[in-house]
Amino acid sequence: MEESHVAETKQRLKDEETEGASGANALTPEEQAAEQAAIVKRVSAELNLPLGKVKSAAALLDEGNTIPFIARYRKEMTGELDENELRAIEEKLQYMRNLEARKREVIRLIDEQGKLTDELRGAIRSASKLQEVEDLYRPYRQKRKTRASVARERGLEPLAHWLLSQPRQGEPLQEAAKYVDAAKGVETADDALQGAKDIIAEQLADDAKIRAWVRRHTFDNGILRTEAKDAAQETVYEMYYSYQEPLKKLPPHRTLAINRGEREDVLRVSLDLSADRIHDYMDRQLLRVGTAAGVRAALLATIEDAYKRLIAPSIEREVRGELTEKAEEHAIGIFSANLRNLLLQPPVRGNVVLGVDPAFRTGCKLAVVDETGKLLEVAVSYPTPPNNKVAEAEKLINGLIDRYRVELIVIGNGTASRETEQFIARLLGKRKADKAQSGRELKYIIVNEAGASVYSASKLAAEEFPKLDVAERSAVSIARRLQDPLAELVKIEPKAIGVGQYQHDVSQKRLEETLGGVVESAVNHVGVDVNTASPSLLSYVAGINATTAKNIVKFREESGIFKDRKMLQKVPRLGAKTYEQCIGFIRVPESANPLDRTPIHPESYAVVDKLCGVLGLKLEQLGTEPFRAALSSIQTDRVAAEIGVGVPTLRDIVDSLLRPGRDPREELPAPIFHTDVLSxxxxxxxxxxxxxxxxxxxxxxxxxxxxxxxxxxxxxxxxxxxxxxxxxxxxxxxxxxxxxxxxxxxxxxxxxxxxxxx
The missing domain is CATH 2.40.50.140 (Nucleic acid-binding proteins)
Structure with a gap:
């Protein structure tokens, strides 16, 4: 729920009058430093991370360093915080800073109304959540026309004060008769009394303490009920046609499913909660012993009205909103984990691949790519209904297989994939039986083609393959995503890759931000060959944006391949900070310096020289058994002290030198290939x-x-x-x-x- 309050806060800061706020609201440098120190301390406590680590991480983030860079190359400073911890710190810092800014703004707005007390100021300053701040500000926020505001305009606020004073004697209607004024729209004593009760009801609904208690009580005791608007209608929501579950036990995926059913006008959703305990609590907060019977009765009726008309609907929206946001965060977390695992699937290298984008009427689009992913030929065959040109399709595909020595066939799992798979399996069976044709065993695999159509219709695909139609580009993408899933999938909008649940039902902005971080993390974990990488892949390297990525590719096309890492400094608009952030994740296989092919940052090349000197090694021996043996036997703590480097950095350097050019994805199990079809x-x-x-x-x-x-x-x-x-x-x-x-x-x-x- 807090995320929505961040957005609401930003909007209110725009909508509310803030002229002159900068001067009244500005902090001195000393106050800013104290505030930031307090924020870091709270972040440390909330995330249960050591204060020193959080302080260092915050300083590094404020200096403009990227999370992948900090996680990999500033381990000594952060105490080896990982990317997830760093992202949590970054998000929490932003939230806390927004919170403090909102507190100052709310204090200023209330002060301008002349209603700021020391107690209220203290309550706002001590609030730990945006929700608390907004609850405290609620009574002072300008409202649209309400029953209470109309009553105030009619001069009935003194009557409300009389009722709230809870006199021991007096009748409300008799007192109300004093306020009858037809000119002001108060025709009767009943009208006056009702107006006063409306004022009190709004005050109760705006009371921060009451709202917090009712919100907590509703979440702990509320029952969510769902029913079908049309029980005879067959839908995927049938399990919710007559369903109930306590709010606090409602799992995230069920929350999103119910929301979708309600949004699609299939389900009717309500919140069931007994009001008795809430009335009792509000009674205790408001009523005093000895109050005149008539006044007490009027206040009891006001409490009931305040809850039913104002508090309950508002709190229900807030509680359901909180459930939804928690469910969204959970769903985004699931999607993120799945996406990372998908992106880090092992590449299947060294094979000529035939990609098949299945279809019925328009035919199966075919694309042959070589071992590097270079497109060799595209074609179309019609082995599936309604065309059923099986013999022609066999001849065409056999020709492609033999001409380019295809070793693997990749079939997309979309429309007609089942029929296409049966055709391919029969074709491979015939080739296997015909020894003159076979020569080697061909295999096929079905891949998830989610997002291939999104990519093929994109501007990026049109630039990459301007002469191909959309389906042909899709076939190329399907073939390449087996050869190097990461390099191909980064071309697709992350949320279009189907490995989540309810991804269309969550905050799309939040989803995009989170998945972008996942892709960035995966790309930097693997590293990027600067001489083959696409602009899409390069744009996810730490510190590099889309413009810089295009500049790198343009420079490569105009000046030839990069011969070492230093050469990147010549790329237009790639400044010193960008170079520092990105260069450790860039690989230059063609470089004469073997370290340019490793994750070792150039700032540590001198450390490698010292290490080689201590061990009596030469860098030219990198990759040899003597080199590995010498590295494997070192005492990291002792050597780190000897050459003047941190232990975590030395540990990473040694690991990189032991396995130069290693792709971490290759340690994962290879995908399962098929030679026959299963139904x-x-x-x-x-x-x-x-x-x-x-x-x-x-x-x-x-x-x-x-x-x-x-x-x-x-x-x-x-x-x-x-x-x-x-x-x-x-x-x-x-x-x-x-x-x-x-x-x-x-x-x-x-x-x-x-x-x-x-």
């Missing part, structure tokens, strides 16, 4: 299969077992032990052994288990 009709309960995890969600994991639709392993079937969340057991890209639990031929669904039968 849902072939499956029987208990059958053992090998599969690849395609998506992980809150209630389980979807596994590709070689049929058209992925099978579901429910969370209860992931392990023989209790599983809190599927991600504790599996990740996108994992190769797993599964057994068939059940098959629903009508719905095309397969349920699987990872618990070995018996």
């Amino acid at each position: 849902i009709e072939d499956l029987t309960p208990g059958m053992e299969l090998q599969g690849t995890v395609r998506n992980v969600i809150d209630f389980g994991a979807f596994v590709d077992i070689g049929i058209k639709n992925d099978g579901l392993v429910h969370i209860s079937q992931l392990s023989g032990k209790f599983v809190k969340h599927p991600m504790d057991v599996v990740s996108v890209g994992d190769n797993v052994t599964v057994w068939v639990l059940g098959v629903d031929l009508k719905k095309g669904r397969v349920s699987l288990t990872m618990r070995k039968p018996g």
Whole structure:
């Protein structure tokens, strides 16, 4: 919920009159320093991280350093905080700074009204959340016309004060009769009394203490109920046609599903909560012993009205909003983890690949790419209905296979993928049987083509392949995403890659920001070959923006390949700060300096020289067994002190020297390839299969077992032990052994288990 308050705060700062605020609201340098120190201290406490580490991280971020750079090359300063911790610090710092700015603004606005007391000022300054600040400001915020504001205009505020004074004697209607004034619109004593009660009701609804208590009580005791607007209608929301669950137990994915059903006008959603305890609490806050019976009755009626008309609807919106934002953060977290695992899938290098974008009427688009991803040829075949030109398609594809010595066939999992897979499997079977044609065993794989159509219709794809149509570009993307998933997938808008849940139901701005950070993290984790990288890939390197990435590629095209890292300093608009941030993540395989092919930052090249001197090694020996043996035997603490470098930095340097040119993705298991097709009709309960995890969600994991639709392993079937969340057991890209639990031929669904039968 706090994220929405950040946005609301920014909007209010624009909407409210702030003329002259800068002078009245500005802090002296000493006050700014004290405020920032207090913020860092609170961030440290809330994240449970050492104060010194947070202080250093905050200073580095404020200097304009990127998170990948800090995490990799400033470990001594931050005590080896990882990227997730650094991102949490960055977000919390921003929130706290917005909070302090909002506090100052609210204090100024209330002070200008002449209503700021020392107690109120202290309450605002001690607030730890934006919600608390907004609750305190609520009574002083300019409102649209309300029943209470109309009553005030009619001069009924003194009557409200009389009621709130809770006299021991007196009748409300008799007192109200004094305020009857037809000219002001107060026709009767009842009108006057109702106006006074409206004023009090609004005051109660704006009371920060009452709102905080009711909000907490609602969340702890409320029941969310859903029902169908049309129970006869068949939809995916049928489980919610008559459903209820305590708010505090509602899981994130269910919150988003209910929201979507409500938004699509399928579900009616309500919040069920007994008002008795709330009335009792408000009674205790307002009423005093000995109050005249008539006054007490009037105030009791006002309390009931304040809750029912003003507080309950507002708090329900806030509580549901908070649930939604927590659910969104959870969903974004799931998407982020899945996306990172997908991006870091091992590349399948050294093969000529035939990419197939399946289709029915328009035919299957084909694209052959060489070992480097260079496009060799595109074509189209029509082996699927309604054309069924199987013989022609076989001749065409056999020709491509033989002409370019294709070794792998990659099929997208979109429309007609099932029919295309059957055709390809039969073709490969024929080639295998015909020894004169086979020569080697061809294999195929189905890949998730999510986002391929988005990329193929993009401006980027049009620039890369101006002579190809959209479907042909898609076939190229499908082929390349097997060869190097990271390099190809960065060309696609992250949220278009289908490895999340409810990604279209969350804050798109927040989703975009978070997924952008995930892609940045993955790209910098792997490193980028500056002489082959696309502008899309380069733009995710720490410190490099889209413009600089294009400048790098343009420089490469005009001046030839980069011969070393220093050469990047000649790229227009790539300044010293950008160079410092990016260069450790840039690889130059063609460089004469072997360190330019490693994650070692140029600022540490002198450290490598000292290390080699201590060990009696020469850099030219890098990659040899004597070099590795010498490095493996060093005492890191002693050598670090000897050459004057931090232990974490030396540890990273040694690791990079032990495995120069290493791609961290290659340590992961390779994808599963097929030579024959499997259909849902072939499956029987208990059958053992090998599969690849395609998506992980809150209630389980979807596994590709070689049929058209992925099978579901429910969370209860992931392990023989209790599983809190599927991600504790599996990740996108994992190769797993599964057994068939059940098959629903009508719905095309397969349920699987990872618990070995018996």
